[in-house]
Structure formats: C-alpha cells, structure tokens
Amino acid sequence: MRNAFALLLATPVAALLQGLAVWGALHPPAGIGALACFLLLQAPAAAAEAVVLRRMLPAAKREPRRGALLHLWALSFFVPGVGGLLEVIASYAGAGLAIARPSRELDLVGRPEFVSHLVSRVSHAAGARVQARLTNRHGATDDRLAALVSIQQLPTRTTGALLRNLLADPVDDLRLLAYGMLDQAENEIVNQIFACRDALEHERTEAEQQALHRRLAELHFELVYQRLAQGDVYRHAIAEAEKHARAAQSLANGERDAALCLLLARLALARDRADEAAPLLERARELSFPRERLLPWLAEAAFRQGHHAEAAAIVGELARHASTPALKPVIDYWTR
Secondary structure, three states, X not given: OHHHHHHHHXXXXXXXXXXXXXXXHHOOOOOOOHHHHHHHHHHHHHHHHHHHHHHXXXXXXXXXXXXXXXXXXXXXXXXXXXXXXXXXXXXXXXXXXXXXXXXXXOOOOOOOOOOHHHHHHOXXXXXXXXXXXXXXXXXXXXXXXXXXXXXXXXXXXXXXXXXXXXXXXXXXXXXXXHHHHHHHHHHHXXXXXXXXXXXXXXXXXXXHHHHHHHHHHXXXXXXXXXXXXXXHXXXXXXXXXXXXXXXXXXXXXXXXXXXXXXXXXXXXXXXXXXXXXHHHHHHHHHOOOOHHHHHHHHHHHHHHOOOHHHHHHHHHHHHOOOOOHHHHHHHHHHHO
C-alpha cells in the first residue's frame, strides 16, 4: 500500500519534469542553447523517473538502493522517457525466463559420533597428525610431550626442522627434550668422526686410509643431510666432507669410485654449485652408477642451472621408476 501511494505521488512529478525538459528543448530561453536547456532540465527529470522506476522493479533488483537509483538515473538521462522503463521490462522478463536450478538451500546435519576403538586402525597421515600436535602451542603439554617422544626413533633428517622449531617453544620440557634429541644425534656422529680421525693418525695401508677418508666424508655429510649443522658449522661440515672425499679419490683407485662422485655432486648442490654437480653426476653414471638412482639429483642440478625443460624431462623419466613418497609431490607438480 505504501509503495503504491508513493508511486501515485512521484509519477505525476516525474512526468511533469520530463515534459518541462522537452518543452525547454523546443522553446529555450534567450541566451541558452536548446541542448544545454534540455540537459539542465533532464537531470532532475531523470532523478524523479529513477525514484518511480525503482519502485516498479522486482524486489530482488532494488538493492543496493544507491546503485539501483544511479543506474536508473543514467538510463533515464541518456535515453529520456524509455531507458529506465526498458530496464524494468527486462528485469521482469529475465525473472520469468530464468532457468530452473537445483535448490542450494543449506541443511543441518547431526554431529558425527566419535568411535574411539577405531582410532588404532587409522595409519595414514600419522606424521601429519604428530606434527600438528607438536606445533599447536595451545594444546595440552602432556599430549605434545607424548607426540615428541613418539618421534624419537625417526631419522633426524626428517625431524630436524621440527625439532629446531621446538627450541623456541614456550614450554621448557619440550625445549629441553628437543634439544636433547638433536644433541644426541649430533654427538653420535661427532664421536664417530673423532674415532675415524684417531684411526687415521696411525700408520695404515693405502686402502685403509682410503676407507677412513671416505667414512669421514660421509659422516661430515651426515651432519648436513640430517640438518644438524647450521651457519658456520654447516659450511665447515661441507668443506671437511669435500676435503676427505677428495683425499679418498686420490687413494687406492678412488677416482673410479662412483659413490664418491655422487657424494661430491651432492656437496656441490649443498653449496649451490650446480655447474660443478652436473659433470660429477655424469661421471658417476659413466662409472656404472644406476641412472635411475641419479635422476633426483640430475633434475635438481638442471633446475638450478635454469634448464627447466631438461629438469621436466628428467622428472618425467623419474615418474616411470619406483620413487619414494617424498618425491611424489615434485613428480606431480612437474608432470601434471
């Protein structure tokens, strides 16, 4: 009722203003051009028409109010008399011809029941669940400690980053336990390094010296691979590993050792020297090292050198061989 009353009042006003605009264009006052006179009178006429026509629009098209009025005013101003009216007709025609769509109404469902005895059967994503428990600083301390204890037997190369993040945790017990796990892993490798160095100082055959240098190179690289070395210690470990690997190559026909070539290539990649790593990997392949085992490092070396097409081809070749789950995201990214 209120809408109809407003239309009855506004419609005569809009019609009167539109008539004045037309009359002004046909009989402009002296000194004012016909077009200028029409535009001056058409602006308020279009505003009145916009108010009327908005009331005539379907309810869904009336909001936002300011935007609807501005749109109708522009149509009425630039297409006097019929512009806004065509918009109203088109709105009703569009509503009548709308394609029926399936209902998207939301519905409420009940809360699922937690079945505790089935938890022991869930084996997938265990690592992600443990990591989520450890990184959630709002979780219960006992639960986070239990999660940390549960990963003690995992290789440090997979837990090193997580343990280092826990060194800044506000819970003292978690910090101490994480530090103890890292320190224990590092001490085991360092003690082996000291034992090999002591053995190397004694008079030994060339083959024994070659084996000890190779072992020292592998142990120093373990500090890097297991993420136990940081900063200056990281660079020192790489330098020591390379020094002993070169020494092992120079003894007892070590230049024919494909594994040493691979180790030197991985050390070069760790130093971001892909140009040095690529020929070492090719040398390892020439020395009968299985190519399928070299593919991840060949792809990394090609990528770091900017040879993206070559890296994609190598990853595609890697996808045809059995690979570890850790490489699956890389293979999916490069082969999709």
